[in-house]
Amino acid sequence: MRVLQITDGLEVGGVERVVVNLASSLTRNVARSGVLAHPGGPLWRELPKEVLRYEASPRTSLLGKIQYTLTLRKIIKNDRWNVLHCHQRGVALLAVLASVGTDAKVVEHVHNMFRGESRMKRLVSFRGTRLIACGSAMASMLVKDYGRKPSSVTTVLNAVNASEAGPVGVPPSATGARPRILGIGRLTEQKDPLRFLETIRCINREEHFVDAEWVGDGELRTSLEDRLQMQPIRGFSLSGASDQVGVKLRESDVLLLTSRWEGLPLVLLEALSAGRGVVAPDIGSCRDAVISGGNGILYPPDATPQEIAAILVAAVLEQSFVSWGDNSKARSSEIGEFARFRDEVIAVYNQVRS
Incomplete structure (x- = not known):
C-alpha cells in the first residue's frame, strides 16, 4: 500500500502534527509513505528521510487550482499512490478530481467543525471515498448537516504518545x-x-x-x-x-x-x-x-x-x-x-x- 498525506502546509499546529506523525509512523507499516504540502513550514524537517516529499504549488486562484490538480494527477500516476489521505476539504476535492481514472482512493480526514454554510458549499464538501472524523461531533455533523452516509464515516479519536x-x-x-x-x-x-x-x-x-x-x-x-x-x-x-x-x-x-x-x-x-x-x-x-x-x-x-x-x-x-x-x-x-x-x-x- 502506498499512502500520500496531503495538507495545506507544515506550520506548527495540531493538524500538521498529525500529518507528520502519521507519515513518519507509516514508513514502518506500508510500502511507501509520502507528504504533499506547501513549502516552508518548520515541520518539514521532522519527516524522516524515508518519507517522499512533494512541494505543492499555490492554489489561491482558479488557474492555481487547475495546476495543483494536474500536478497531483501526475504524482499519482508516476509514483502509483493508491491512498490519498487529505487533511483539508479544499485539497480533498482537488484530490478527488485528480484521481479520476486511477485506482487511487481518497480518504478525507475531518479535523474541524463547520456550521451555517451554503447549500453549494455543503454539496461539494467531504466527497472523499471514506471520511475519518476526529471526534463524535464531526461524525454527527457529516451525517446530519452534510448528508453523508453513516457507512462512509469512521470516527477515529486523535491521540498522542x-x-x-x-x-x-x-x-x-x-x-x-x-x-x-x-x-x-x-x-x-x-x-x-x-x-x-x-x-x-x-x-x-x-x-x-x-x-x-x-x-x-x-x-x-x-x-x-x-x-x-x-x-x-x-x-x-x-x-x-x-x-x-x-x-x-x-x-x-x-x-x-x-x-x-x-x-x-x-x-x-x-x-x-x-x-x-x-x-x-x-x-x-x-x-x-x-x-x-x-x-x-x-x-x-x-x-x-x-x-x-x-x-x-x-x-x-x-x-x-x-x-x-x-x-x-x-x-x-x-x-x-x-x-x-x-x-x-x-x-x-x-x-x-x-
Whole structure:
C-alpha cells in the first residue's frame, strides 16, 4: 500500500502534527509513505528521510487550482499512490478530481467543525471515498448537516504518545507555587486569544493571583502586543511558538482553551497525557476528552472572560488541579496512544481498498 498525506502546509499546529506523525509512523507499516504540502513550514524537517516529499504549488486562484490538480494527477500516476489521505476539504476535492481514472482512493480526514454554510458549499464538501472524523461531533455533523452516509464515516479519536509528554508530576501550585494557566495555539480569530488575555486580566485585576502564558504565534500577535503595551496584565506573557509543549504543560497547572470553534484539539490530548486538567468551551468534540467536573470544566461557548475567570478562581480555591490531573491521566489511558490511532487509520485504508 502506498499512502500520500496531503495538507495545506507544515506550520506548527495540531493538524500538521498529525500529518507528520502519521507519515513518519507509516514508513514502518506500508510500502511507501509520502507528504504533499506547501513549502516552508518548520515541520518539514521532522519527516524522516524515508518519507517522499512533494512541494505543492499555490492554489489561491482558479488557474492555481487547475495546476495543483494536474500536478497531483501526475504524482499519482508516476509514483502509483493508491491512498490519498487529505487533511483539508479544499485539497480533498482537488484530490478527488485528480484521481479520476486511477485506482487511487481518497480518504478525507475531518479535523474541524463547520456550521451555517451554503447549500453549494455543503454539496461539494467531504466527497472523499471514506471520511475519518476526529471526534463524535464531526461524525454527527457529516451525517446530519452534510448528508453523508453513516457507512462512509469512521470516527477515529486523535491521540498522542505519552512519552512525548514526559514524566508526570503534581501541578506546580500543589507545591506552593503561584497557580499557572497555559494557553496554546495559533494567534488567530479561531483560537480567540483575546478572550484568554481578558480572562487573565479579570483574575489579576486586584492582585497578582495567577501567572499565565500563551504559547503560539500568528497574525494577531502585533495587535495583542500593542494592547498589552497600552494595558499591561501582571503575570501574563506572550511567548511565541515552541516545540516544547510537553514541558510547558508540566510547568503549568491547567490548560485553558478559549477557541470559538474546534474539532478535537491535539493540545487538549497533550494536556491529558501530561496529567493536567483542562478548562475549555463545550464545542466540537472537546467532551470526548474532558469530563466536566472530572478532569476539568467545559463552559458555555459564549462565556465571557468574567465567567471563565470565576471558574478558574474557584478551581484554585478548591484546589481542584491535582484531582483534575489524576483524572486526565486516566482519561488519556482510556483514549490510548498514537499506535491505536495509526492502526485504526490503517484499517480505514484497507477498507477503502477492499
